[in-house]
Amino acid sequence: MPNGRDLGQDRGGDGTAASMIVTTKPPPANSPGKQKTVLLVDDQAFVRQIMWKALSATHAYKVLQAADGMAAINLMRDGGIKLEHAAGTDLMEAAAGAKIDCIVSDINMEPMNGLEFVKTIRVGMASVHRGTPVIMLTAHADKHFLSTAFALDVSGFLVKPVSGTVLVEKIERAIATPVALKSASDYATLIVPDVDTPDLYASVDAENEQSKTVRATDMAEQFSQQRPRFVAISELKVGDRLSEDLLTTEGVLVVPKGTRIAPALISALKDLSEIVKLMDRVSVVNV
Incomplete structure (x- = not known):
């Protein structure tokens, strides 16, 4: 299998989002420290591929991918993500049992958008820690969702097109900065606006x-x-x-x-x- 080729499909035959098969480069023998696990959630495969290449080049990250919020939740809940190393050896990684250090998620996705996905994490209904740092991928048109994103205690924002250097910098900053969690009930009361008909206020x-x-x-x-x-x-x-x-x-x-x-x-x-x-x-x- 060629280096860096993403074999995952964005949509299954019935139009639903599918979890992704992800290629990862094993760290060099002299690479210091343990690899951190980053989950990329975006419905555009080329955006994920750009981010994957930037993270893989550092040899510091294990990268998981999903095409929307629901696919990401299923990935974390069911485990069994297949990681195929560039060297050709396969490894079955139980995502539900592995710690995800940081999530990078787009906002505008279907059937579950990025804000709904983050809310699911914050209320404790996803198989990751409620305080897992989340960085939102956004465009200038998404500015009306900022108050909701802040209410969900996101750790930062990335503007498309994504710079690899900035991506790594913001992931490291997010991992190093603890999220000041509110109670699950506080997040549960938050109404997430429809990305197609945005409300200005949560x-x-x-x-x-x-x-x-x-x-x-x-x-x-x-x-x-x-x-x-x-x-x-x-x-x-x-x-x-x-x-x-x-x-x-x-x-x-x-x-x-x-x-x-x-x-x-x-x-x-x-x-x-x-x-x-x-x-x-x-x-x-x-x-």
Whole structure:
């Protein structure tokens, strides 16, 4: 089998997404450290192939692939992913029993889009740790989904076309930065917008509106006892809490008022300069 050839099919005969057969290069004998496992989720085979080549060239990663969110969940749940080494030897890898160190996922996919996929992980319904870092592949047209992505605590963003150097850099940064997880129930209430008819803001089910109002009231009382300060986005510090919504210059919500600043959030905000222009300064309080 030629080096780097992806034998997986994006769609089965019935039109459904299929899990992928993935080629991986074994690390050189003198390669330091253990390979990290990265899952690539995108419905375009050529995009996955570009990322696979960049990661394989480093000899530092074992790469799994899936054509959409549902295929990725089935991959992790069922295990039995076939990894075929370039040298010709086959290895059956039980994905459900293996630790996935980082996931890179597109947003616009069917039947399960990238945001629905991340929500499934965060609520604990996928066979990976809820806090597994996820980097979202995005285009400039996806900017209205940013608030939902941040609410799901993604670790960063990659803009297509993907640069191999930037891909590796952001994966390593995501792995090194723990996700500040909320409770599974918090993620469960988040409504993920349809990628074909995007909502500008993430919302919660009607039955949770009362508790949300109580939390907002408590937060307002807490803010009223402190003096907000305005800081540049680059000056946000871990432990600060936003006392106003963080918006793009076009008024699109990115991070809502009340969000506590965590390391992964700071990292993800750094990526946004490639996608949108944020307001210059934002009001925060120390908590």
